[in-house]
Amino acid sequence: MKHRTFFWFxxxxxxxxxxxxxxxxxxxxxQSVFVxxxxxxxxxxxxxxxxxxxxxxxxxxxxxxxxxxxxxxxFNGLGTYLDRAHLATAEVAQAWHDSPTLGAFVRALMxxxxxxxxxxxxxxxxxxxxxxxxxxxxxALAVNALPRAIRGPTIFVSLLPMIVTPLIGSLILFWMIxxxxxxxxxxxxxxxxxxxxxxxxxxxxxxTLILYGIWQQAPFAFIVFYAGLQTVPHETLEAAMVDGAxxxxxxRYVVVPHLAPLIVFVALIELMDNFRVFEPIxxxxxxxxxxxxxxxxxxxxxxEVPRFGSAAATSILTVIGVAILLAPVLVRTWRDFNRKVV
Amino acid sequence: xxFWKISALAAAAVLAGxxxxxxxxxxxxxxxxxxxxxxxxxxxxxxxKTCAGDGVTVSANLNKDYQKLQxxxxxxxxAQYSATHVTTSSIVPLLSAGLLRPLDDLVAKYGxxxxxxxxxxxxxxxxxxxxxANTQHLFYRKDILAKVGMEPPKTYEDVLKVAAAxxxxxxxxxxxALNTKAGWNLAEEFVNMYLGEGGSFxxxxxxxxxxxxxxxxxxxxxxxxxxxxxxxxxxTYDSNATQALWESxxxxxxxxxxxxxxxxxxxxxxxxxxxxxTVLAGAPTVGGGKIPATTLxxxxxxxxxxxxxxxxxxxxxxxxxxxxxxxxxxxxxxxxWLVKGYKPTPASAGVIATLQEGSAKSxxxxxxxxLMHTALGDTLPKFFQGQQTAEQTxxxxxxAYTTAAKAKGFLK
Numbered sequence: 001m002k003h004r005t006f007f008w009f010x011x012x013x014x015x016x017x018x019x020x021x022x023x024x025x026x027x028x029x030x031q032s033v034f035v036x037x038x039x040x041x042x043x044x045x046x047x048x049x050x051x052x053x054x055x056x057x058x059x060x061x062x063x064x065x066x067x068x069x070x071x072x073x074x075f076n077g078l079g080t081y082l083d084r085a086h087l088a089t090a091e092v093a094q095a096w097h098d099s100p101t102l103g104a105f106v107r108a109l110m111x112x113x114x115x116x117x118x119x120x121x122x123x124x125x126x127x128x129x130x131x132x133x134x135x136x137x138x139x140a141l142a143v144n145a146l147p148r149a150i151r152g153p154t155i156f157v158s159l160l161p162m163i164v165t166p167l168i169g170s171l172i173l174f175w176m177i178x179x180x181x182x183x184x185x186x187x188x189x190x191x192x193x194x195x196x197x198x199x200x201x202x203x204x205x206x207x208t209l210i211l212y213g214i215w216q217q218a219p220f221a222f223i224v225f226y227a228g229l230q231t232v233p234h235e236t237l238e239a240a241m242v243d244g245a246x247x248x249x250x251x252r253y254v255v256v257p258h259l260a261p262l263i264v265f266v267a268l269i270e271l272m273d274n275f276r277v278f279e280p281i282x283x284x285x286x287x288x289x290x291x292x293x294x295x296x297x298x299x300x301x302x303x304e305v306p307r308f309g310s311a312a313a314t315s316i317l318t319v320i321g322v323a324i325l326l327a328p329v330l331v332r333t334w335r336d337f338n339r340k341v342v
Numbered sequence: 343x344x345f346w347k348i349s350a351l352a353a354a355a356v357l358a359g360x361x362x363x364x365x366x367x368x369x370x371x372x373x374x375x376x377x378x379x380x381x382x383x384x385x386x387x388x389x390x391k392t393c394a395g396d397g398v399t400v401s402a403n404l405n406k407d408y409q410k411l412q413x414x415x416x417x418x419x420x421a422q423y424s425a426t427h428v429t430t431s432s433i434v435p436l437l438s439a440g441l442l443r444p445l446d447d448l449v450a451k452y453g454x455x456x457x458x459x460x461x462x463x464x465x466x467x468x469x470x471x472x473x474x475a476n477t478q479h480l481f482y483r484k485d486i487l488a489k490v491g492m493e494p495p496k497t498y499e500d501v502l503k504v505a506a507a508x509x510x511x512x513x514x515x516x517x518x519a520l521n522t523k524a525g526w527n528l529a530e531e532f533v534n535m536y537l538g539e540g541g542s543f544x545x546x547x548x549x550x551x552x553x554x555x556x557x558x559x560x561x562x563x564x565x566x567x568x569x570x571x572x573x574x575x576x577x578t579y580d581s582n583a584t585q586a587l588w589e590s591x592x593x594x595x596x597x598x599x600x601x602x603x604x605x606x607x608x609x610x611x612x613x614x615x616x617x618x619x620t621v622l623a624g625a626p627t628v629g630g631g632k633i634p635a636t637t638l639x640x641x642x643x644x645x646x647x648x649x650x651x652x653x654x655x656x657x658x659x660x661x662x663x664x665x666x667x668x669x670x671x672x673x674x675x676x677x678x679w680l681v682k683g684y685k686p687t688p689a690s691a692g693v694i695a696t697l698q699e700g701s702a703k704s705x706x707x708x709x710x711x712x713l714m715h716t717a718l719g720d721t722l723p724k725f726f727q728g729q730q731t732a733e734q735t736x737x738x739x740x741x742a743y744t745t746a747a748k749a750k751g752f753l754k
Binding site: 178303309 | 430435463465515525549573575580638640697706713715723726727729730738742744746748750754
């Protein structure tokens, strides 16, 4: 294709990408390096149904006037990125200096909001992604071996976790795992521990969220792998059978290599999906024990006083996190691409 | 002119006449109200809608997340809503951004039926009109108290004693609850208890935090002693959860919002024996203090600044009509109304008892209080999970607040 033709061909999608992806990211980046203008505070008296009190209020007119010259607020450079709510460089240095052991340092790190959110986000991503992939593959192989008549209904049922809205799904499970809910009460009975609560301890909350994540993510892997299984060449499988390969060997040496590109694709999508885990934390009311980067952004934006700069900085850090996470896969794809050209 | 034309005209005239009557004396105007969604607000909106007709339109968006829409909706010019629901805390961001219209002239012109205590005055100007009061207070079960042979508690120390007795007798494993869901609810319990301990959140005359002190430590210790009598799930308990626990008969004592009293006493969804034994009492004191460990809240309405003078006037008249005694008093059971002639009902006994105490404090009206509340909500769970000491937690809360306050321009 000529360069000129290629340019005209790609122009519509390129402009859409600039408009809907690049520009918003630039806008978020700009917001993240500014903080709100200094507020002009005045001491006043406020009176209401419960009497009068001395209080402080913002002089809205004076604040607006002072901010006129700088509509974006005060330039703060990387200040927001380095503050306690984000990378917390000063606090981390202090903790490093004060901690006698590595364990103490990690504990100190976990009291900082960004690092505790990052810890859960990474644990969730790396626990859910491989297990969901394996489970999806196992279900796909099992469904593929079923007689044709019952395949349709089985596929439909297997896809249900993906059809249920994540927030609703987690909310339903939240009530089921309650100490008085069907799962919670059954677990208490099975383990003979009337005090058992899946919601009380951080460890069990993490486990619940991860299990929920696997339940929710596996159907996507399943449906893609199932589609892939329909394209496995029969000749190769039959040849393997003639050579005396067991079912496991056929899967290991024929099916999986055939599905490899799909596995990379699903892994990529699920890594990205899991890195922005959010709904289950809200649904399971798990914010006491587990927060994620997305949850941190939500909590900045939904407070009584929304904090756009702080949310913007966390967003940029999330983008960087996703880029780092996907780098190995992208580098590999790039190498494959170059090899093909040569 | 044919007969049918005459009758059509006559009918139109009759309709127009009744519409003018229904318009609360208004000729025209667009009233759009944004508010929270609970029965008392629905009563107010129903009253406002009686003003619609003949050029006056009244619409309402009642939404649990109204607070998140408020600032953006009123910043627009013209504002998306002409009138908005405000509370002790949700008025603050609107005041800080200068989005509310001072109401002095309208009160002078149309406010003769309003009680002086309904007027929310900031720096001498009326900025909002309150219509109801709310607070958290004690609910107890008189049958359970009789079983353990104890008096109704007046202090949180008494609450601990009663809870211990109920547990020791094996009546209930977890006899007490309060709204301790990590985040806003848990922070609100801290605010209540801390004010009961006589603490203040900021250094006088500044936005510098001052919660890492003996009162703060005592507050956290008391809260932790209390939740020892709560189900281990307590960090997920919001108002809906605690109401359900109460109605299921699993609690002997609880600190709940007064506004839940009506729906608890209506008997819907309650286990047998719960409703008739539920008593609503004033908020307990703590640590030998005299101030009830709770905060007083009002709910009211305010008028947007960015609307035309005619719409502002129509909105004010409509809202004043909506909260007038004749509209509100038939709904006495739904809230503690701050209107002339309101008579307390069993559902409001706890709020009234707390108000009569006289010394209970209003929720602090500082522009940076919201940031303090969020910081507390984010950091306190670590203490309750036993990962940090009270002092560490309070130091963390101060640090989180300071970071936020600097970014919002309240601190240098």
